[in-house]
Amino acid sequence: MRRTAGAGAAAVGLAVWAAGTAFAAGPAPGPLPEYRAADGARTIQGKPSSADAPPLEPGTVYEDTVSPGERFYRLALDDTSDFYVSAVVRPARGSKVGYSDGVEVEIMTKEGRHCPNPGRAGLGYDPVPIGAAAVRRVREDADCQPGGIYYAKVTRTAAKDSAQGAWPVELLVRREPGLGGAVPTVAPSVWPSASPTLPGTEPVGRTGGTGFNDARALGSGVWRDDLRPGQTRYYRVPLDWGQQLGAGAEVAAAEMTKPYGSAAGGLTVSLYSPYRGLVDSEDTSYDGKQAAVTLPKTAPVAYENRYSNDAGVRGTGVAGWYYLAVTLGGKVGEFTRDATPVPLTLRMDVIGAPGKAPGYRESLTAAGFGVAPADRTAAKEGLTGPEAAAAEDDRSLMRVVAAAGFGTGVVLLLGLGGWFLLARRSAGPRR
Secondary structure, three states, X not given: OHHHHHHHHHXXXXXXXXXXXXXXXXXXXXXXXXXOOOOOOEEOOOEOOHHXXXXXXXXXXXXXXXOOEEEEEEEEEOOOOEEEEEEXXXXXXXOOOOOOOEEEEEEEEOOOOEOOOXXXXXXXXXXXXXXXXXXXXXXXXXXXXXXXXXXXXXXXXXXXXXXXOOEEEEXXXXXXXXXXXXXXXXXXXXXXXXXXOOOOOOOEEOXXXXXXXXXXXXXXXXXXXXXXXXXXXXXXEEEOOOOEEEEEEEEOOOOEOOOOOOEEEEEEEXXXXXXXXXXXXXXXXXXXXXXXXXXXXXXXXXXXXXXXXXXXXXOOOOOEEEEEEEEEOHHHHHOEOOOOOEEEEEEEEEEOOOOXXXXXXXXXXXXXXXXXXXXXXXXXXXXOHHHHHHHHHHXXXXXXXXXXXXXXXXXXXXXXXXXXXXXXHHHOOOO
């Protein structure tokens, strides 16, 4: 009887060992894709003192590195435009981070006064890219209205036990032209704010990008992708004046390596404005079986939203590309197979028809804002920024070829016509 019990115990132990081995087996995961830097980005080196700050120009993307502490850059601002300075910090893979770590961006006068509307973004337990943007509103603060020299200060914060090494940072300055007529200065008090009703159609495959520069364009619909633990996928949606965005993400069951597990903040969804400022962010835990996050419906895009006291409303003050970043927490890899991506479903709803744009003095799309017909085409076709640029180059080339072909055809027809007339004259009158 004892031998039977011992054999049974051994069998149970063998079964447990075999189950554990089955959970643990599988191919070794490859490295996650790196953040794609902007094509043609300029290398720059911020300084710890404003006295030596290098200049930043609107519309140009810069690459720098930032360690814990402050970095200064010089700005030349006019007295009619709003300016946006963004910083996207990319922590090194495997860096130890916590909730007290992050990045802050401020704009300050040469007298040292800080303009309203600084931007800050914080990290959690995952070393993933984060973006923050500071804004200079020409009509909000008397000290920040005059044109002249200003400074952008980028501060990286890090706890003592967090990673202290230098991380890449991508800097971008955008200038929003001023309005020609009356300028609204009062934020809307009422707007359609009910929870979004997201579509339930069959999903279409769309692979997200590694960052803002190669984010995949999406419109209304249901979209399918995959995520690995510690990975962030980026998508972009064109929102015109008066339009709202409803967005949600859900992850299905993963391939488990343990009988059970749970990761707080296992799924995070963040929405960024056209100037890379954080509009909203929500997260939820994930146990390897199912999780979903639905963001509150955004306020309709309106110029006067920028004067709201609500950060989410304030972030929808200009039309353009809005960015959605979806992260699967790194701790999910502690109980799921890292090499097997987790199915991701995105549900998007762009609500409302495009409204009338405010009366800008200059082209808004030339400044990097607004929604052009090419942007709607990119969203319909699911193109990244580089793919959309390449497609536009191809279309331009085809237009040149078509024009050249038309011109050659006209010249050929004119030549044939002239030859025919000369031939008739040479033949003389017939009898």
